[in-house]
Amino acid sequence: MTIGVDLGGTNIRAGVVQAGEVHTLRRHILKRKDSLTDTLAQLIDLIRPLCQYPVEGIGIGVPSVVDVQNGVVYQVANIPSWEEVPLKDILEKELNLPIWINNDVNCFILGEHQHGLAQNTTSALGLCIGTGLGCGLILNGTLYTGTNCGAGEIGMLSYLDQTLEYYCSGDFFTGRHATTALETFELATLGDRQALALWAAFGRHLAEAIKVILYAYDPEIIVMGGSISKAFSFFEPSMRAQLSDFSYRETLRRIRILPTENENSGVIGAAALGTLSVPRFS
Template sequence: MSNRTIVGVDIGGTSINIGLVEAGQLVKKLKVATPAQEAKDVVIKALLDGIESIKSGHEVQGIGIGVPGLLDTERGIVYDLVNIPSWKELHLAKEVSKYFNTEVFIGNDANCFVVGEKMYGRGDRYNSIAGVTLGTGLGMGFVFNEQLHSGIMSAAGEVGAIPYMLHNYEHYCSGKFFSREFGLDGDVVFQEALAGHAVSKGIFRQFGLHLGHLFKHLLHIVAPEAIFIGGSIKDAYPFFSDAMWEVLHTFPYKRVIDNLIVEKSEMNDVAIMGAAAVCDMNLNLKEKSDVSGIVI
């Protein structure tokens, strides 16, 4: 963990969440309404004003921004952001770095999560980790040997689109599973499971079986040392973990399973922390290789 002071930003369709992270600790945060339906420059101004407010009186070494969309992380470009229609091809890192004269790095939400776990969470103990976000959708990110593997256009980890059973993995391993298969809200199922309802516990068991198959798929391809689970469904982990492991134990290589770690993330404010961590990790890489981020 570094001693840097970094601004972490999570951009959503409803709100922009911004935090000041010092030595891996969130010391201040701010929420700004996203003027999502306004012109591009209006949204950018809201973002810049929020960052200006959070960093006031502090010298920061960089800014990390998490964006839920298709990205060119090397050039800092956001493409076709669904929740902000005016952002069709936005050189976001350039816009922000030009204003603040500091280095800016961007990443998608799943990548921010896994980097946050590596830099500021329990992932620092491992050389290879995967981070899985289980929420409205399904996302995944990878860190190997201190570096994020994001692939072309940050498309690595888009496992939700992989065909599985009658649909794909996102259908069975996200909040869509509860609504599409049972017509229920996932949080309602969770609350009923907490109250001891057998049917709701059974639904989570099915969810865990599907997740186990996803993780087996993952092990065949990259075999990380540890998998960290985040997203809104992570708190239900006790209700689906046994079924998940039941499937994992059918993996053909027993020694792999015996050494695999699967944990629920304990990070707070993970979206902000993850965005800051993306910046922190890239600054580490710059120090080692003298590769710059986006600075104007």
């Protein structure tokens, strides 16, 4: 029994995980993100009630690069006060339990690999699409992070006049079209033609990111998470049409691209961090 924590730039979720099942899930909206003291206090207040259970430790997924060995997180996305935080040391002193920390999307694909759609695969990629675009990798059956938990971050690659993340995340709606993904989703469910066309354009851009993934990693499956993955049915047709010119037809025939079936995969994967020996370049 372990506590898993999914720390995002907007929300924090934590739960007790046993055999891939989440119990006693708690959620907070992250407040006062400009204050390290306040955000740490809120995180601790969220986790502490869960420590009453006979848990072995706490795993935390954070949207940043991470020194996994020392538990230091750097430049946390959308939390400006978290520039360099020795999170492992802080939480172990406060909660008196072992703490394991990794990138949040790494936790997502780890949860999918152990208990979700990527089970029984040796190569899988998690693609979390929300405020940003994040990637996590399972290679040769094992979570692969790179030296700084930055492996697989294709969203930072240049694309058109911006980056892939700009065109394949919430930025596409807020920055490019003065709307939001949620508003566009709600309009699309009502059959609004302009909203449906916007999702079709999004799918075409996302296909270009997926081509990069296929050329670089050639995984068995791509599992999509994040809030925008809930609109999969709106962007899937244009995404697959845009993929049709991919050079290797057998790769397209075999690849599975699916939205997650479990919104708690990040919490489940975070809880599993203590069982890992993560390979890294020396």
